Amino acid sequence: xxxxxxxxxxxxxxxxxxxxxxxxINFKVENGEKIVICGPSGSGKSTLIRCINRLESxxxxxxxxxxxxxxxxxxxxxRIRADVGMCFQHFNLFPHLSILDxxxxxxxxxxxxxxxxxxxxxxxxxxxxxxxxxxxxxxGQLSGGQQQRVAIARALCMKPKIMLFDEPTSALDPxxxxxxxxxxxxxxxEGMTMLCVTHEMGFxxxxxxxxxxxxxxxIVEEAKPDEFFDNPQHExxxxxxxxxxx
Amino acid sequence: xxxxxxxxxEKRTLPKAETMAKWMKRNLFSTKTNxxxxxxxxxxxxxxxxxxxxxxxxxxVWVGDSATCRKASGACVAFIKEKFVYIIFGPYxxxxxxxxxxxxxxxxxxxxxxxxxxxxxxxxxxxxxxCLVVSWILMSGGFGLSLVENSQWGGxxxxxxxxxxxxxxxxxxxxxxxxxxxxxxxxxxxxxxIYIELIRGVPMISLLFMSSVMFPLFLPEGVSVxxxxxxxxxxxxxxxxxxxxxxxxxxxxxxKGQYEAADALGLNYFQTMKGVILPQALKIVIPPSVNTxxxxxxxxxxxxxxxxxxxxxxxxxxxxxxxxxxYSVEGYFFAALIYFILCFSMGKxxxxxxxxxxxxxxxxxxxx
Numbered sequence: 001x002x003x004x005x006x007x008x009x010x011x012x013x014x015x016x017x018x019x020x021x022x023x024x025i026n027f028k029v030e031n032g033e034k035i036v037i038c039g040p041s042g043s044g045k046s047t048l049i050r051c052i053n054r055l056e057s058x059x060x061x062x063x064x065x066x067x068x069x070x071x072x073x074x075x076x077x078x079r080i081r082a083d084v085g086m087c088f089q090h091f092n093l094f095p096h097l098s099i100l101d102x103x104x105x106x107x108x109x110x111x112x113x114x115x116x117x118x119x120x121x122x123x124x125x126x127x128x129x130x131x132x133x134x135x136x137x138x139x140g141q142l143s144g145g146q147q148q149r150v151a152i153a154r155a156l157c158m159k160p161k162i163m164l165f166d167e168p169t170s171a172l173d174p175x176x177x178x179x180x181x182x183x184x185x186x187x188x189x190e191g192m193t194m195l196c197v198t199h200e201m202g203f204x205x206x207x208x209x210x211x212x213x214x215x216x217x218x219i220v221e222e223a224k225p226d227e228f229f230d231n232p233q234h235e236x237x238x239x240x241x242x243x244x245x246x
Numbered sequence: 247x248x249x250x251x252x253x254x255x256e257k258r259t260l261p262k263a264e265t266m267a268k269w270m271k272r273n274l275f276s277t278k279t280n281x282x283x284x285x286x287x288x289x290x291x292x293x294x295x296x297x298x299x300x301x302x303x304x305x306x307v308w309v310g311d312s313a314t315c316r317k318a319s320g321a322c323v324a325f326i327k328e329k330f331v332y333i334i335f336g337p338y339x340x341x342x343x344x345x346x347x348x349x350x351x352x353x354x355x356x357x358x359x360x361x362x363x364x365x366x367x368x369x370x371x372x373x374x375x376x377c378l379v380v381s382w383i384l385m386s387g388g389f390g391l392s393l394v395e396n397s398q399w400g401g402x403x404x405x406x407x408x409x410x411x412x413x414x415x416x417x418x419x420x421x422x423x424x425x426x427x428x429x430x431x432x433x434x435x436x437x438x439x440i441y442i443e444l445i446r447g448v449p450m451i452s453l454l455f456m457s458s459v460m461f462p463l464f465l466p467e468g469v470s471v472x473x474x475x476x477x478x479x480x481x482x483x484x485x486x487x488x489x490x491x492x493x494x495x496x497x498x499x500x501x502k503g504q505y506e507a508a509d510a511l512g513l514n515y516f517q518t519m520k521g522v523i524l525p526q527a528l529k530i531v532i533p534p535s536v537n538t539x540x541x542x543x544x545x546x547x548x549x550x551x552x553x554x555x556x557x558x559x560x561x562x563x564x565x566x567x568x569x570x571x572x573y574s575v576e577g578y579f580f581a582a583l584i585y586f587i588l589c590f591s592m593g594k595x596x597x598x599x600x601x602x603x604x605x606x607x608x609x610x611x612x613x614x
Contacts, residue, residue, distance in 0.1 A: 055506055081512040092507035096525045096603075105521055106511035158511060 004067065006031045006162060006193055007052060012061030014047060021047050022058070023217040029162075034194045036204040036225070039214035040240060045197040048214065049164045052195070053084040066161060082110060085155030089167040091147040093139035099126070099150050100135040103157045111158065118157070125153035129183050145176025149183055156187075163187065165196040199244060205229065213237045312569050325573040326580050329564040333580065336400015336555040342392065346403040349381040353406060361595060363602060378411070396474045400555030402584065404474075408556065409543040412481040417535070419482065420489025421528075425519065427494055438490070445487035451548055453480040458552035477549050485542045492534045496527030529603045536596035540589045557581055 007029040014022040021044045029035060037045045050056040051063060054070055054077045063070045065080045094102050103122035107113045113121070126132040129149035131142075139147055148168055155163060165184065169177045181203050188194055188207040198204070204211055204225050211228040213221040215236045221228065229245075232238045264272075274284040305320025308327075315322035326333070335343045356377050360370060385403065387393035399407075426438035445453070457480035458473060465471065500523050508518040528535075547558040555563070561581040565574045 053510055055509060078512055078514065081510060084510070086507075086510040088503060088507065088510075090503055092501075092503035094504065094507070094522050094526075096529065106513060109517045109521065110512045110514075154511070 003030075005029055005064075006033075006066050007195075008062075008064040009051075010062040012051070012058050012063055014044075014051065014056065014058045021217050022051070025061070025219060027212070027219060029193060029195065031161075032191050032193055033209045034188050034192075034207050035196070035210050035212060036208040037195065037197045037212045037214060038199060038201075038204070038240075039220075043214040044217040045214050046166050049086075049166060049195050049197055052162070052164060053081050053086055055086075082158060083160055084162045084164060085158055085160035086164040087148065087151045087155055087166065087168045089171050091139070091144070091151045091171075093147055093151055093154070095139050098136050098138055099131070099142070102139065102150065103154050106154075107157050121157055122153070125156045126150075128156075128186075129153045130179075143176060144172045145179045148172065148176075148180045152180075152183055152187070162193045162195070165194065165198065167197050167199075169198065169200055201229065201245065213240065215240070315570075315573070321579070322570075322573045322576050325564075325570050325576050328570065329567070329577075332401075332564055333557070333560050333577075334401045336404065336560040337398045338400060338403075339392075339394060339398065342394065345384045345391065345394075346399070346401075349384045349403055350406060352377055352381060352384075353410065363599070374414075381407070396472065397553075399474070401560045402557050404549075404554060405543070405546055405557040408478060408481055408546040408549065408554075409539075411478060412485050412546070413539045413542060416482045416484075416486035416489050419486035421493050421524065423486060423490035424493035424497060427490065428497060442487045442490050445483055446491070450481075450484045450545055451551060453484050454548060454552050456480070473552065474554065477552060477554055481542070481546065481549075484545075485538065488538050488542075489535065492531050492538055493527065495534065496529075496531035497523065499530050500527055529600075532596050532600050532603070536592055540592055543588060543592070544585060557584060 005028040007027070009025050009027040012022060012025040012027075013020070025048065027048075037048065039045050047056055051058050051070075052065060057072075058070075066083055068076050068080055070076065070080060093099075094105070097105065100119060100122055103125065104115065104118040107118040107121060108115060111118075123132055123135065126135055129152055131146055131149050131153070134142060134146065134150075139150065142150065152163075152168075168184070169180050172180065177200070181200060184194070184196070184203065185207055194207075196203070196208075208225045211221075211223055211225050212219055213228065213232075213234075213236070221232065221234050221237045223233070228237070229241065232241055275281040301320050303320075305318055306323050307315045307318045307320065308323045310324045312322075312325070315324055331340070331343060335346050338346055356373060359365065360374075383389055383391070385394065385399060385407075386396060423438050423442060426434045427442065429435045429438070454477060457476040461476060462470065504522055504526070505518065508522045513521065547556055549556050550559040550562075558581055561577045565571070565577045
């Protein structure tokens with residue numbers, strides 16, 4: 001495998017109509033790197049990671065994912081989406097399908113796997129997120145924490161090279177946060193490339209290789225977690241940390 | 247995707263049997279006001295039901311001819327018995343009425359078989375297509391059966407064919423139109439918008455007129471398209487515009503997160519629609535689609551204006567028999583009863599479907 005970064009953004013800009021959400025983003029992610037993105041709400045964190053699998057399109061600049069440039073070319077978008085898994089704040093499981101069907105839908109339809117192979121893979125990942133006994137239930141019958149773990153397993157079933165997490169624990173009751181973070185930690189330990197938008201600073205300290213602090217559509221500071229938390233360089237970072245760490 | 251259904255595991259547990267008196271005391275006469283309201287409504291019901299019952303059963307003439315009927319004050323059921331075959335089968339040749347009879351039987355038998363969602367498969371669609379082909383042959387003749395022009399078709403088979411085929415074909419068409427209307431491709435989108443708005447903007451009668459009067463004028467000399475077929479196409483065009491708007495309502499109710507999750511998994515547009523969006527959207531719109539379907543079943547009676555003899559037309563025609571003049575109430579009552587049975591079963595079945603599809607959403611209640 002080459003040593004080229006798996007994600008690369010060069011002078012990337014994005015607008016929502018007149019609103020300039022992302023300003024001149026230059027950003028690299030190496031293969032296997034775990035990155036935590038934090039910052040005040042409205043700073044463009046979610047939009048940034050949603051640009052990586054083209055849930056949002058950027059207006060200028062360049063985004064390369066695993067060597068493929070994101071343009072309007074649908075084929076490229078599909079290839080990148082198959083390689084990039086994503087978990088959402090609100091899980092977004094398919095409520096009309098059983099947990100197992102949620103997991104096997106994309107592998108069967110997109111990766112053209114056999115139903116049997118897809119089910120076996122699905123059960124493997126359900127074991128991993130410790131929820132295999134619920135495989136035949138429906139999403140509405142599970143707790144928030146369980147649903148988010150299913151969502152992680154669903155993304156993993158596509159054998160992604162990169163996992164994006166968009167505030168995966170923000171919509172959970174406090175006692176369920178840990179079970180989801182545990183799954184994410186074990187995923188990180190296996191060497192998955194991860195980008196997490198999260199305010200779980202304990203998680204950031206434990207697994208992140210790099211913390212990216214964003215404010216007002218810009219990347220203000222990039223640093224190793226210890227440096228960032230113990231000795232933030234910028235005024236805005238200090239202010240932000242003082243507010244969330246009390 | 248094939249849906250597999252097991253019987254609903256959570257059978258509703260009924261409360262322990264109550265005596266009639268206790269039930270009445272609790273539900274009808276719990277307070278003074280309640281008792282007054284109950285008595286008021288019960289006496290009103292009594293005023294309506296007693297004369298109706300007398301008319302239909304006590305004073306009615308069940309056996310006899312028109313002379314017996316004239317002497318009696320009640321309903322002339324004998325009239326319905328006399329005209330039954332004509333009302334149900336219209337001007338279809340008398341000696342051949344086993345053919346439309348068998349057609350209706352086949353369609354209803356297959357409907358009964360299809361009612362379990364677990365049996366919905368591609369094979370079932372093939373069964374339906376063959377059923378329609380067989381029905382067509384039965385009705386129109388060929389293969390050793392004598393030919394019957396479809397101007398001689400009438401009554402219940404005509405109503406059933408026009409409405410059921412109309413609904414069955416316009417449902418997928420409506421879905422396509424609804425998806426088209428939400429499409430980001432401007433040409434497709436504007437075509438769908440114009441189609442839907444245009445068709446919805448005119449009464450069905452005018453569409454039927456156009457199909458029967460104007461359309462032939464545009465055809466070259468000597469070419470003719472069957473009148474029944476033209477009416478059927480007009481009905482399909484009309485229903486599909488309505489279905490499109492019903493389905494669009496369902497599509498609009500699906501949260502954006504569902505699309506995003508499907509996108510993030512790499513599903514393409516058709517996979518997203520087929521596997522994620524439509525199964526949810528169509529479930530939401532079961533009640534309004536059935537509403538549209540019921541409306542359409544009754545609207546097929548408008549084909550009378552282009553001289554097709556549907557159930558209501560044959561009923562009206564029966565009343566014109568000089569020997570049996572004056573029994574229109576009985577006639578309409580009978581026709582209404584058949585329409586009611588058809589529409590009520592559709593509504594009842596739809597509620598069952600709703601319950602069956604309502605799974606996994608423990609936070610949402612379906613009211614029955």
